[in-house]
Amino acid sequence: MQREPELEHYLDLIASKFSTTPRQEARARSECLGCHKVITDAEFATWSEAGQREFDISGFCEPCFDALFADDDESWILGD
């Protein structure tokens, strides 16, 4: 999937509201930008495929992502 620069910028903006840790840095540590929990491989494996994709894209763990975007159609961020 090709990521749009605008989407990257928007995700950085969202991330900066929750964390002072740069998105890439948090991602490298598998740290959620919302709850600052380091996500283990074992935990990651319990998420839905969509949740795993969300973490990969947004840097928010599945519970945080669901809380943030609960009522929204996720297609804006996930594309197709």
Ligand SMILES: [Zn+2]
């Ligand atoms: Zn989280």
